[in-house]
Amino acid sequence: MSYLLDVQNITKRYGNKVVLKNVTFNVPSGSIVGFIGDNGAGKSTTFKTILGLVSQDSGRIKIFGKENIHKQPKMKEKIGVVFDAMNLPAHLTIKQLNKVFLRIFNTWNQDDFFRLVNSFSLPEDKQIYKFSRGMSMKLSIAVALSHNAKLLLLDEATGGLDPSSREQVLGELKSFVRESSGGILLSSHIMSDIEKIASHIVFIKNGEILLNERKDKILEKFAIVDIKKERLSLLNRNIVVAKRDYGSYSRILVSNKMELPKDLSSKKISMEELSLLLTNRE
Incomplete structure (x- = not known):
């Protein structure tokens, strides 16, 4: 596949604070x-690193298949x-x-x-x-x-x-x-x-x-499910993306709703719900 932008394992520190840790996407x-x-999650620092406005401590960035494009x-x-x-x-x-x-x-x-x-x-x-x-x-x-x-x-x-x-x-x-x-x-x-x-x-x-x-995969296969804490062991850990506790039950983001126990109902997710659960996950 042709990548216009390929970011691989970018790490950036300011003093002792790690602001980007092995960031990879394309x-x-x-x-x-x-x-x-x-x-404060690291979005703007990622943009500035891609543009060469700040330098990464490790990792590489390719734009149009080439590194150091800012010199061209x-x-x-x-x-x-x-x-x-x-x-x-x-x-x-x-x-x-x-x-x-x-x-x-x-x-x-x-x-x-x-x-x-x-x-x-x-x-x-x-x-x-x-x-x-x-x-x-x-x-x-x-x-x-x-x-x-x-x-x-x-x-x-x-x-x-x-x-x-x-x-x-x-x-x-x-x-x-x-x-x-x-x-x-x-x-x-x-x-x-x-x-x-x-x-x-x-x-x-x-x-x-x-x-x-x-x-499209997130909207098709991912789901949110509310489950009592005593039943958490029934879930396949490999499909758990994020979890947040609410008293006696937990709200779980799973990556494949087809692997949920059959008696457990799930609901479709929106980008808003996805963002909230990932942001507030434990």
Whole structure:
């Protein structure tokens, strides 16, 4: 399988604190990988390590099959990046910004850019520092989608958007993957967004990957079951992904509902429930 991004056993420490521990996952061509976890779980550090903004202590990162891509300017053009804080020149207008990117990117597509600007209802002659947070995020996404990128790294890129704008942006992201066979690594606290467009789920907690699986498999085979504590020994330990105790019973996330005892009922899960149980697991 072709991986646009391949992260293998990344470890990062700040002093004595381990913030990433053997982090491993990949972004295949044609996929949208939902990267989820609480604040402080290690998502932003992972993004910064992938982008070469911080260096890992061990492990390797390959982008488009190559390491150290950050030293190759032409290859870097194929990566689109959006953080939750805008990093565009605030004193410029959109028209002025377009002229700047025409000089910076060999692959800049101003027709696509202005199509997105108009679609997102952004004012072309207004200085960017006067934009709302939602407008700024939509502009950053428009930029990331307008220079023929093959890999998008989006860290909380939909967080400042209203529901209608999020729906519009998610549609553009799905079109990008479908039309370019590109890939997206998308972190978000909005589980409904992840559930709508992600093809893969990667869950991180305290710098460790707890779950790395295709979303369709999670929704088809995983389940949540409430079971009295005295019956826990009946469960196959190999299918237990997470457990949380509630007085006399435990709530269990299992990876294969078909291996549950036949008299034990389970319920389908949503990304919201999955995230809550993994976050609060014991």
